[in-house]
Each structure stands twice: as structure tokens, then as C-alpha cells.
Amino acid sequence: MSTPSARAPHPPDTAVRTITYAEAINEGLREAMRRDPMIVLLGEDIGHHGGVYTVTRGLLEEFGVERVRDTPISEAGFLGAALGLAQCGFRPIVELMFVDFAFVAADMLFNQIPKLRYISGNRTNIPIIVRTQQGSGGGKGSQHSQCLETFFCHTPGWRVVVPATPADAKGLLLQAAQEADPVVFLEHKALYFTKGPVSAGVYTVPFGYARILRGGGHVTLVTYSRTFIPALEAAEQVAADGIETEVIELRTLNPLDLDTLLASVRKTGRVVIAHEAVRTGGFGSELAALIGEHAFFDLDAPIRRVAGLDVPLPFSRPLEVAALPSATTIAAALRAVMN
Secondary structure (H helix, E strand, O other): OOOOOOOOOOOOOOOEEEEEHHHHHHHHHHHHHHHOOOEEEEEOOOOOOOOOOOOOOOHHHHHOOOOEEEOOOOHHHHHHHHHHHHHOOOEEEEEEOOHHHHHHHHHHHHHHOOOHHHHOOOOOOOOOEEEEEEOOOOOOOOOOOOOOHHHHHOOOOOEEEOOOOHHHHHHHHHHHOOOOOOEEEEEEHHHOOOEEEEEOOOOOOOOOOOEEEEOOOOEEEEEOHHHHHHHHHHHHHHHOOOOOEEEEEOOEEEOOOHHHHHHHHHHHOOEEEEEEEEOOOOHHHHHHHHHHHHHHHHOOOOOEEEEEOOOOOOOOHHHHHHOOOOHHHHHHHHHHHHO
């Protein structure tokens, strides 16, 4: 995991509109395809249907069936086809309808795509983007609601992107379309219809730069993807108690902006890590280990993690909510680490 040495630039301020996360990704796909004729889209229901969350709506009409391909329900098959296309000079962008279906195509995703550049002696680039959505929302149950970012982080070769806002979703996708390595682009299903300001222009958000969403000097709160929403709410709650929380949103997990994270930890001396994935083996464990290796003597209290419970996510909406981090549970961890 690399650590950048400079801050990431902000998107351009011209022609900013308020649009949804789904619309921002659609814009990113459209701009990337206009600029690069070698980009092709593959996936289930992405053409006439426009994708299960409307992200690919209108792209078939503009680019035609040669570049927007509806596939059979065969994840291993169309990911294998994408791998072949990448080796022939194309830039495939594959939509995996739910990240849970990654296990159906595990050989392609974890044993082939991320390793071929290495085993070819750097003679073959594999510029594949796998777009998929993960996480809770709407009571879709344990087989359609997992957060699997750790599986991709554990497999060398993947760039792992976890956009949380519409502006970052567009800019990070346009950056991914320029990468030589495979990128897994982990969208969150509960973010698709959230709104935010997005530039109408073409811009990129470089990988490996975290965002400081809120400054503070008492405790560092590290988060990513949709969990940034309850994290900011928790920071607001504990501010009433006089606790100043610095909230860091990672944006990419590989490469990881360790410099920004450690600088904050050395300033505050206290850390809470919050994410939706289950606690055991979650990416928060890796973050805690890195902080322990690099900033142990800067800590004034043990690191605390707030994560999903170690249970299959229930269909029941009240039980689903109870199994996930919330502003209340994150605020409790912030108060505890201060004490």
C-alpha cells in the first residue's frame, strides 16, 4: 500500500450541478467512453434496462451494442471475456450486479485478473474496471448485502476504490479509466440516490488521497464509503460534549493514504475506526495494525473499532439496522476512547 506525499486536487468549480451518485457515475462512464473508443461495457441488464440502479441508462443508445453488451447470467463467463478483451487492447468496464456474486467468479477475480500483469513479467496490462455495489439497504438479506472490500485488499494486484460522494464517484471513475492495473469500484447501494455537487466538466480524483471531512484535535475518526454519514453525525453529537473529532474519509483502500491518517493520529493521540463490513477480519483491523506499527507511542488510548456485527445480515429491516454501525454507536466509541 503506497502513501502519497501531496494533497489531492479538488474537482473544478465550473458548471457545478447537484445530481445523484448514480447520475455522477453515469456521467463518468459516458465521458470515459467518449474519450476512449477502446472502452466497452459488459454486464447483466446494463443495456436496454440501464442497470439495476439506472447507472448505465442511455449508454446503449449513444454507444450501441458493440460497446454496451448485455451478458448472460454467467459472472465467471463475462469476467473471463473481459480478461480476454483486456489482453487484446480493450478497456473493459464490467458491472457485477451485486458484490456477493464475486464468489461465483472467484477464480477470475482472485486468481487470474489481478495476477496476470505480474506473472507476465509486466508485459501485459490488465486495465479492467469491475464496478459493483455492496452494503446494506432495503432489507435485501445476507446474500445481497455484504461488504467485501477486504477480499480485494487481500489480493495483490487490485486497486480498491470506495467512493462516498457523487463528485468523488465521477472523478475516481475517470481516474480508474486511465489505470493500467485492474480496479474494483465498490459503490454502495444506499448512496445511489443521494445528491451532491458535481462538476459538468471532465476531471479526475487521483487514487491514494483521503479527505478530511471535519477538523478536530481530540480524536481521529477514520471511515469510508457510506459510513461517513453516521460518522459525521456522531462527530456532531460529541461536539456538544466538547469533543473535537477529526473525521477522515479514505476514498481508496489500495492505494491507502497512510500519511494523512498518521498525521492526524499523531495530532490527536486517539483513534476510532468505523466501517460497515463485519468486525472480524474487516479493513479496520488492517488500519489498526498499521497505526500500531507506525504510531504506537503517539497513542493515548487503545484503538477502538465500530463495525458490522459478526452475523449474516438479516432480511428484517429493524434487525438489519441493529447489526450496522450508527451515529449512536460511533458516538459511544468516541466518548469511550476519550475516557
